[in-house]
Amino acid sequence: MQNESSGPRRDTRDRILDAAVEVLGASPDAGMGEVASAAGVVRRTVYGYFPSRSDLxxxxxxxxxxxxxxxxxxxxxxxxxxxxxxxxxxxxxxxxxxxxxxxxxxxxxxxxxxxxxxxxxxxxxxxxxxxxxxxxxxxxxxxxxxxxxxxxxxxxxxxxxxxxxxxxxxxxxxxxxxxxxxxxxxxxxxxxxxxxx
Known part of the structure; x- marks a missing residue:
């Protein structure tokens, strides 16, 4: 079983966080959809890792x-x-x-x-x-x-x-x-x- 500290799941999480830094840095009020788009994933994927904007x-x-x-x-x-x-x-x-x-x-x-x-x-x-x-x-x-x-x-x-x-x-x-x-x-x-x- 893949653990979250390594592998594709961790890579996706890191990619979302990297995108969030850029998106929220440019526009602090940006939504989860904009973060998802910048990370190259769908909104549902972002919510799978971060259930709310607060969590992100x-x-x-x-x-x-x-x-x-x-x-x-x-x-x-x-x-x-x-x-x-x-x-x-x-x-x-x-x-x-x-x-x-x-x-x-x-x-x-x-x-x-x-x-x-x-x-x-x-x-x-x-x-x-x-x-x-x-x-x-x-x-x-x-x-x-x-x-x-x-x-x-x-x-x-x-x-x-x-x-x-x-x-x-x-x-x-x-x-x-x-x-x-x-x-x-x-x-x-x-x-x-x-x-x-």
């Missing part, structure tokens, strides 16, 4: 959180300097930001509370990273760690909203967020270059 949106949010947490775990281990970890995290995340930007848009709507809970895991991990940087003296103390991390994290999506990732490179975004965290410009520029952004 929450699956997108869970997937985004899992991906972001995986990148953060790889790029920000406890033994890496916090400013280096932040730079590496943003540089690695930026090329994929369009996949997560839809969560920020949908978070403002009817699914906001549930998405907020899911993204809260990422936000707590980023606040811990910023606190670690403040304790080490590489990030500023001009705001509490939770607010400061949220400000820098939100800037990534604000930049993505105003300038698609093809128009602004990862180095510029990395430098901008490090400056918000209180890193001196020369250090921020060097970290962005080092991260290969």
């Amino acid at each position: 949106v929450l699956a997108l949010a869970r997937r985004a959180v899992d991906e972001i947490e995986a990148v953060l775990a790889e790029e920000a281990p406890a033994d890496k300097a916090a400013d280096v970890a932040w730079a590496d995290f943003v540089a690695r995340l930026w090329p994929l930001v369009h996949r997560y930007r839809v969560m920020v848009v949908l978070r403002r709507g009817e699914f906001g509370e549930n998405i907020h809970v899911l993204l809260g895991q990422v936000e707590r991990a980023l606040a811990d990273l910023v606190r670690r940087g403040q304790d080490a003296g590489v990030f500023g103390h001009h705001l509490p760690a939770g607010i400061l991390s949220q400000t820098a994290w939100s800037a990534v999506f604000t930049i993505a909203d105003d300038a698609p990732s093809r128009d602004v490179d990862a180095a510029a975004v990395t430098v901008a967020t490090l400056l918000l965290l209180g890193v001196p410009q020369s250090r921020a520029t060097a970290l962005a270059a080092r991260s290969g952004s």
Whole structure:
């Protein structure tokens, strides 16, 4: 028996989620029919995997959180300097930001509370990273760690909203967020270059 974690069933589910990211990213109010069309399946197939639009949106949010947490775990281990970890995290995340930007848009709507809970895991991990940087003296103390991390994290999506990732490179975004965290410009520029952004 085919299990859902592999094979054609999993491929179809992933194709629907990939299509949903694009469709809902372009039009947050798009319906299941538009997602089905973009995924190359019929509506009934989408509903077979996601019984409601809410289920689809929450699956997108869970997937985004899992991906972001995986990148953060790889790029920000406890033994890496916090400013280096932040730079590496943003540089690695930026090329994929369009996949997560839809969560920020949908978070403002009817699914906001549930998405907020899911993204809260990422936000707590980023606040811990910023606190670690403040304790080490590489990030500023001009705001509490939770607010400061949220400000820098939100800037990534604000930049993505105003300038698609093809128009602004990862180095510029990395430098901008490090400056918000209180890193001196020369250090921020060097970290962005080092991260290969």
